[in-house]
Amino acid sequence: MAIPTSRGRGAFIAASLAPSLVLIFAFSYIPLLFSVGVSFLRWNMLGAPKWIGLRNYQQMFTNPDFWNSVKVTFIYALWAVPSCIILGLLVGMVLKGAAIARGFFRVAFFLPVVISMVVASLIWRWILNPEQGFLNYLIYSMGLTTPQSAPHWMRWIKDPSGGAMAAILIVGVWKRVGYNGVIFLAGLLNISPEYYEAATLEGASPWQKFWNITLPLLSPVTFFVTIIQIISALKVSVSPLVMTKGGPVSSTEVLVLNIYKEAFENFRMGYASAVAVFVFLVILAFTIVQFRFGEKKVHYK
Amino acid sequence: MKRFSIAIALLALAGVAFAQSPVKVSFWYSVGGAVKETIETRIKEYNAMQSKYQIEGVFAGSYEESVQKVIAAVVAGDTPVLLHQAHVYAPQIIDAGAIEALDGYIQKDKGFQRDQFIEPLFQANVYKGKTYGIAFNCSTPIMFFNKDMFKKAGLNPDKFPETWDDFYQAAKKLAALGKDTYALSLDYGSGWILEGLVWQFGAEWMAKDNSKVLWTEKAHIDAVTFFKKLIDEKLAIYKGGDTAFMSGKAAVAMNSTVNISKWKTMATFDMGTSVYPYQAKKSVPLGGGSLYIFKRNPQNVKDGAWDFIKFMTSKDNQVAWAEATAYFTARKDSKDVLDKEGLLKKDPRYNTTYLQLGYIRPENETGYPNFLQIRTIYNEAWDKIMLQGAPVKQTLEEAAKKANAVIKENS
16 A cells, blocks of 8 residues: 555544544443443432432442452452463463474464353353362362361352352463463563573573572563553453352452442442442553553563 | 325325334343243244234343443433333433333223233332333242251151241251351342341331431341341351252252243252241332333334233233243133142142232332442341351441431432
8 A cells, every 4th residue: 555645644633543443442441431421320220319429439448348449359360460460370371382383383282272251251150169160179089178167168159158269260370371481482582592591501500590580580571461450350250250140248349340230239339430430440540550660660671 | 296196105105115114112031041031932922923012122131230321321312112120220211201101001901901910020120109011020039948958857857847946946957967057048139038037026227207227226136137147057068059958058049030940940859948947027029110101202102012011911921931931920710720730739839839929018118219329238148147247246236327318418
């Protein structure tokens, strides 16, 4: 295609961007602004909305359900973020080092990323069913424990004291590790082999090489993965919705699920919007951190 | 003049064409599995036997999922014509002004036979003095029990304990049959089971004027404490699902009468049914669904919906319906047929739910609009008490406080 003149070029860029801009505005920005507006209302969708100022926010900060969801989301992130990063790095290194069937391993680890989260959650809900599930069947048939003496968390999706949380963490990590692995792999392949050759000549041990070459040179990638991982952990919703519906006893009712329940089960659109705005601001904060420091501070080249 | 007659002819032709294409009536329903197939069969029959209306059935998910879809549809102004929904959730939709009152249809249409309806089932659809729904698939929960386990425990397999105290005594024997064996599988479905249990202990759930919940009264706390005792003494398993009963891990399960048809083919043991035990008084919740017509539709379309309601609740179809699904039949004349030559005679287990007719109470008998929200809070309180061993009184007090705040917010 001929490159248009500078004026025509501007029009060309605008025309190319228009479709995605329209979509982003229609499905992201307008609903976002709408949500902010609704958060000042009392509105059940059926009746007339009523302006109540900041009352939804006031109610939110005094609502134990809200704080429970903050806690649940925090616990989820606290476990999911480090496990996804450490396992992701491990997978990246395995993928780099795999001498045979490299293509196969790449596909195998990346496969869960491509599967729909709903499907993945349904599969794991079955695997982690305490009575009929495959995992418990495996554990029992290996003779590790018996149904009578199994710990409470082995009731997985039906255990409010950790089991259900572990279940959604397993799915979350399983689903995410391959993605991080591939990003780490890209980062690892970017590190010039000369550093390692030099280190080998100096007589460095594999551990020293990892600690002094790999990790520092990977730090931009690690930083990126960490931020993306935190944001995705804050937005987790499908796995608890499908596997536990937030239960048992709200032990997996993460913030996004809390928004969903308040909005579409209790029809408290105003209150739900207030919680949504809260989640938005928290995620925005992490995004700003990434933009600010992502390129500048964590760089070793 | 010639032109005029051509125009007339064309109009007449158009009229014929119009008369021949049937009026489409969209219908959202909320029963899955084998029951769904029964509904689809009825729709096909209806569409084949007449050409005026075309019913287009859509499965809208569970009752709870369907409520959400309906409210979204009401907001968007894009409702279907006909709705099948649990009467327990109807007040919220009715209050939104979306549902047509049917009293006019009932009075005008002699073909409807209002008097043939079993009165309490019909009455469950009267809200603020008007009839909004027609009883279609009503049910009560009943007791299912494993007769083989009863025999093994030295209990009479033909006589289910009459009171909850009797049950407690029997439970000790049943649970003693083995390790990890329980007398009762305590599952609550949507929550209606729990409501029934506390009623049986003489407790109330909701104030008559919908001003507050009554979960902290002594009888209520006693009822919950009784079931906590069953859990604590390992006589009952909480949320064991169908499997706990089917696998012989629990001797008794409480569930809707609808499960007879499915469970009798699954059970590898002699499965009995019984009416509920009672404590202070006999009482069971009446659940199930009704048929509703949405207001925002042209009259000829609504007439089609009404015609289909009549078809679904006709004598013959209510017989076939009860036989296929184990739901109540909504009609007295259908019940007579079932008694004399049908199902209730062949398999008396199907009759269990009718034995409770004398003391049924609709799940949401006070017609509280935000019922689902309140009930979710209540169910969570039970979960906390039974799964996490939370103290009964304090947990119910906290839940009641939360529920009453919701009631206040919406009043």
